[in-house]
Amino acid sequence: MEFMAGTRRSETTIAERIGVGRNNQAVTLNGMVHSLRSMGALTFLTLRTRQGVVQCVCPREAGLDGVTDECAVRVSGTVREEPRAPGGFELSGAQVEVLSRPAAPLPVPISKRRLALNLDTELGLRPVVLRSLRARSVFRIQDAVGRAFREYMHREGFTEIHTPKIVHAGAEGGSNIFRLDYFGKKAFLAQSPQFYKQTMVGAFERVFEVAPVFRAEKHATPRHLNEYTSLDFEMGFIDGFTDVMEMETGFLQHMVRLLAAEYAEDLARLGAELPLVERIPAVRFDEAKRLAAEAYGYRIRDPYDLEPEEELHISQYAKEQWGSDFVFVTHYPSKKRPFYAMDDPADPRYTLSFDLLFRGMEVTTGGQRIHDYDQQVRKMLDRGMHPEEFASYLMIHRHGMPPHGGLGIGLERLTMKLCGLDNVRRACLFPRDLNRLEP
Amino acid sequence: MEFMAGTRRSETTIAERIGVGRNNQAVTLNGMVHSLRSMGALTFLTLRTRQGVVQCVCPREAGLDGVTDECAVRVSGTVREEPRAPGGFELSGAQVEVLSRPAAPLPVPISKRRLALNLDTELGLRPVVLRSLRARSVFRIQDAVGRAFREYMHREGFTEIHTPKIVHAGAEGGSNIFRLDYFGKKAFLAQSPQFYKQTMVGAFERVFEVAPVFRAEKHATPRHLNEYTSLDFEMGFIDGFTDVMEMETGFLQHMVRLLAAEYAEDLARLGAELPLVERIPAVRFDEAKRLAAEAYGYRIRDPYDLEPEEELHISQYAKEQWGSDFVFVTHYPSKKRPFYAMDDPADPRYTLSFDLLFRGMEVTTGGQRIHDYDQQVRKMLDRGMHPEEFASYLMIHRHGMPPHGGLGIGLERLTMKLCGLDNVRRACLFPRDLNRLEP
Numbered sequence: 001m002e003f004m005a006g007t008r009r010s011e012t013t014i015a016e017r018i019g020v021g022r023n024n025q026a027v028t029l030n031g032m033v034h035s036l037r038s039m040g041a042l043t044f045l046t047l048r049t050r051q052g053v054v055q056c057v058c059p060r061e062a063g064l065d066g067v068t069d070e071c072a073v074r075v076s077g078t079v080r081e082e083p084r085a086p087g088g089f090e091l092s093g094a095q096v097e098v099l100s101r102p103a104a105p106l107p108v109p110i111s112k113r114r115l116a117l118n119l120d121t122e123l124g125l126r127p128v129v130l131r132s133l134r135a136r137s138v139f140r141i142q143d144a145v146g147r148a149f150r151e152y153m154h155r156e157g158f159t160e161i162h163t164p165k166i167v168h169a170g171a172e173g174g175s176n177i178f179r180l181d182y183f184g185k186k187a188f189l190a191q192s193p194q195f196y197k198q199t200m201v202g203a204f205e206r207v208f209e210v211a212p213v214f215r216a217e218k219h220a221t222p223r224h225l226n227e228y229t230s231l232d233f234e235m236g237f238i239d240g241f242t243d244v245m246e247m248e249t250g251f252l253q254h255m256v257r258l259l260a261a262e263y264a265e266d267l268a269r270l271g272a273e274l275p276l277v278e279r280i281p282a283v284r285f286d287e288a289k290r291l292a293a294e295a296y297g298y299r300i301r302d303p304y305d306l307e308p309e310e311e312l313h314i315s316q317y318a319k320e321q322w323g324s325d326f327v328f329v330t331h332y333p334s335k336k337r338p339f340y341a342m343d344d345p346a347d348p349r350y351t352l353s354f355d356l357l358f359r360g361m362e363v364t365t366g367g368q369r370i371h372d373y374d375q376q377v378r379k380m381l382d383r384g385m386h387p388e389e390f391a392s393y394l395m396i397h398r399h400g401m402p403p404h405g406g407l408g409i410g411l412e413r414l415t416m417k418l419c420g421l422d423n424v425r426r427a428c429l430f431p432r433d434l435n436r437l438e439p
Numbered sequence: 440m441e442f443m444a445g446t447r448r449s450e451t452t453i454a455e456r457i458g459v460g461r462n463n464q465a466v467t468l469n470g471m472v473h474s475l476r477s478m479g480a481l482t483f484l485t486l487r488t489r490q491g492v493v494q495c496v497c498p499r500e501a502g503l504d505g506v507t508d509e510c511a512v513r514v515s516g517t518v519r520e521e522p523r524a525p526g527g528f529e530l531s532g533a534q535v536e537v538l539s540r541p542a543a544p545l546p547v548p549i550s551k552r553r554l555a556l557n558l559d560t561e562l563g564l565r566p567v568v569l570r571s572l573r574a575r576s577v578f579r580i581q582d583a584v585g586r587a588f589r590e591y592m593h594r595e596g597f598t599e600i601h602t603p604k605i606v607h608a609g610a611e612g613g614s615n616i617f618r619l620d621y622f623g624k625k626a627f628l629a630q631s632p633q634f635y636k637q638t639m640v641g642a643f644e645r646v647f648e649v650a651p652v653f654r655a656e657k658h659a660t661p662r663h664l665n666e667y668t669s670l671d672f673e674m675g676f677i678d679g680f681t682d683v684m685e686m687e688t689g690f691l692q693h694m695v696r697l698l699a700a701e702y703a704e705d706l707a708r709l710g711a712e713l714p715l716v717e718r719i720p721a722v723r724f725d726e727a728k729r730l731a732a733e734a735y736g737y738r739i740r741d742p743y744d745l746e747p748e749e750e751l752h753i754s755q756y757a758k759e760q761w762g763s764d765f766v767f768v769t770h771y772p773s774k775k776r777p778f779y780a781m782d783d784p785a786d787p788r789y790t791l792s793f794d795l796l797f798r799g800m801e802v803t804t805g806g807q808r809i810h811d812y813d814q815q816v817r818k819m820l821d822r823g824m825h826p827e828e829f830a831s832y833l834m835i836h837r838h839g840m841p842p843h844g845g846l847g848i849g850l851e852r853l854t855m856k857l858c859g860l861d862n863v864r865r866a867c868l869f870p871r872d873l874n875r876l877e878p
Contacts, residue, residue, distance in 0.1 A: 001726070003718040004681070004767060007595065007689035030676040032641075032839065050596055050644035050675075070839030072676070072810075099676070102839030103812035127834045130642040139643075143599045150589065156446065157489055160582045162668045162850070164869045165604065165651050166617075166628075168877040178605075180619040180628070183657070183873055189605075189619070196869060199878070202471075203569040204578075205489035211651065212604050218622070229601045236489075237469040237511070237538070242443070250446035279442040287440070328443060371511075373542035392878030395566045400471065400509030400541030411601070430603050430635060434622055438607040439638070439831030 014051035018079050018089045027091060028076040029054060030099075032131070033069050035111035045094065046111065047075055052265075053133070055085040056094035063096045069106055070131075072099040119423060126430060126439050137266035138427060142415045144263050146210055148255035149231050149409075156247065158206040158233060163196035165212065169389060171195050172338055178216045189214035192408055194340065195393045197234040198369060201404045202396050208233040213408075220434050222423040223308070223361060225412060227432040234369075234406030241342075241352045241368040244405045245282060245328050248356065248364060252277045252326070259418075270419050275325035275358070281318055282328035285350070288314045295320075304333040306355075315360040330354040332367075339380050342368040342405075352405075359417045366407025373397035453490035457518050457528045466530060467515040468493060469538075471570070472508050474550035484533065485550065486514055491704070492572065494524040495533040502535045508545055509570075511538040558862060565869060565878050576705035577866060581854045583702050585649060587694035588670050588848075595686065597645040597672060602635035604651065608828060610634050611777055615656045628653035631847055633779065634832045636673040637808060640843045641835050647672040652847075659873050661862040662747070662800060664851060666871040673808075673845030680781075680791045680807040683844045684721060684767050687795065687803060691716045691765070698857075709858050714764035714797070720757055721767035724789070727753045734759075743772040751799040769793040771806075778819050781807040781844075791844075798856045805846025812836035 018027060034048035043064055045056040056075050058064055067073065077091035107125055108115060110132040115122065122129050129135055150160065166187050170177045171194035178189040193209050200207040213230045238244060256277050259267065267274065283291070286303070292313035293300050301307075306314075306329070318327035331350040334343050341351040353367025370376045376397050380387045387394060416427035425431040430439055457466060473487035482503055484495040495514050497503055506512065516530035546564055547554060549571040554561065561568050568574055589599065605626050609616045610633035617628040632648050639646040652669045677683060695716050698706065706713065722730070725742070731752035732739050740746075745753075745768070757766035770789040773782050780790040792806025809815040815836050819826050826833060855866035864870040869878055 001722045004688040007685045072841035246446045249443040283440045402511035
């Protein structure tokens, strides 16, 4: 019998371990051999650690026999200032101890600055491609987005919830839903946590969830995934749906501040520019369509829908006219929104709802929800739905709900646009699409 | 067109809004009517806000006509010190504005201190039962556990990942897996993020995930859920599997500190006592079995398995002998562990793995994983598995992995034992079990 006393050493940055103040000191580091370059009597070993890469200069007797890329190693050496090394410091006189070896060489040279693989090849080799520094930066930024979301939510008094993904009814309607057998019962994979997050507004008033959602859409586009991570929140006692948009704007401001403060190196590696989020324009659906059509000289084909090209045009307009990478489009037509969306009392053909466009793509859908029982049942009946199938959901309206609203943010789309990627699959570690179920 | 400038007001506590320093000031609060009690000319309205309950004293002309429990209201009044009120302050001369009304009275009196419903009834009425203060406290504590986990992980240099839940192969083996049709292909729901978190060790060295996992187990016990939230982490460059246990101990210490500092009221409401986590004993599987059998006078039936009653006995022994609510049981038999577990070189019948027991129940499984390609393939072949079916997983071993290990913590079980609940379903907002697919 022994006792565990807990890890008490906190993480240090690479600059704290190999930087100013450590010059000429002996240091030992663990990492993977990212690349090796022989220069006569010296070998330059680039060590990939979780905090960043370190240049190690190894003499002939460094223990490099049989060392290859992607060996796990422990390197000991002396910290030396070296302006040409990443971070301005290197490990000199480095001695290498091998902890493990690969069985085969890498299928692609991941230490190259850009891999330039076609998407299919890249996704097939994902387990090793993700070791490249560019891929790491994308998913470090994704980590930061999630971290910013939770920090901001907690600060604003939201409680995190975990709701079931195996459900008895879909929230978003339509046929885009995965079915499964649940011990002999028909079940589905959740398209969104909609019913459950509304339910939890009754308990906690403000709730959020970060979790996978599943859409059986047969789209093969650069913007669709069949499984993605949704950042959801729902809040009670709103005065109107602009409260929800203000809350999202506050989150985006917090996120940009965090990225600017702690992720500058990752952003620079990707050539990514942070968006301005001081203020985000909000424009009505019909007005947005009209403004963009007039500005770019085309005719509106369908007054009740927003096509991907129109999203591009409206984003372009917002950038040119209001200097914003983001634009809220409000008051979507009622027939395009789910049954729980609240219609605008001033014109029930439209809803008190919105999308947020970011650099040409929808990244958020949100709005005010119906809280009154009779109103909700009536809207369901108007749509030919059967309220009795939704009894456990309607329980919340039946027994009292405050005015409330919320939204869902697609984490991968937000990451994609922040990082300037051309396909949402590159912003998902292991994407699921029509043809891809592994890795 | 208008601009959103972001929510800038941060959350205030109830004590900041109605407490010392606010005495005699006018305050307006939103909330749900938790209970109403008429006392002659005055009505006592208990307002449920997201920060806590507030006693509001309403005169006859307060606007209470037709106000019932679970109305959403806005209450204005004057803060008055009142030792008998929750928090020591009340809102006097309260005026009530109704924002929404329920369509029907509550099926159960949720403002009672204890509901004492049988579990089936409670789960059926979950959408309203979760409004009770006791249920709120359970899930506030669950929120805190998740928050502590992420804070600790980030502080220790872990990166958060999101991995797919629709997968092409199960990680944990066996038949306890849900199947679904994925555009004509056979697919499964992930039993754990095992393959993916190991894969990401190759990229980030330290990763964590908080996400649902799915187990098609046909158990109907107080400790099993068919969908639960798993707190997973995986770390590279370990010197041995005790590094993983030390990391978990550090997390538990951080969690207990956070709960003690910010959740005292919720713990008190539940009568929950925080566990001691200064040091956690670790004892070998076979030794633990022997010690408990000797101490409590029973014969060991199966030397290679740990039955639920034995977990209870070992926990009891750890409490009595070492004063600990937690105990690590190490070196589980190889045949009881999955194919990726590393066998103990000193005795390959056992593995370098562990479970963590908390107050009589397993809440964590973890250990060191095989990182060598040949060793992993050999173990799969020994078990009659087909390595070619796991090609994308084995890619990581093939192309180099550091020594690594990790664990998965069942969030609901940890919450259950922290809160002193008798069934894991009470620690899950909307539990999924053999018979329950809604709400």
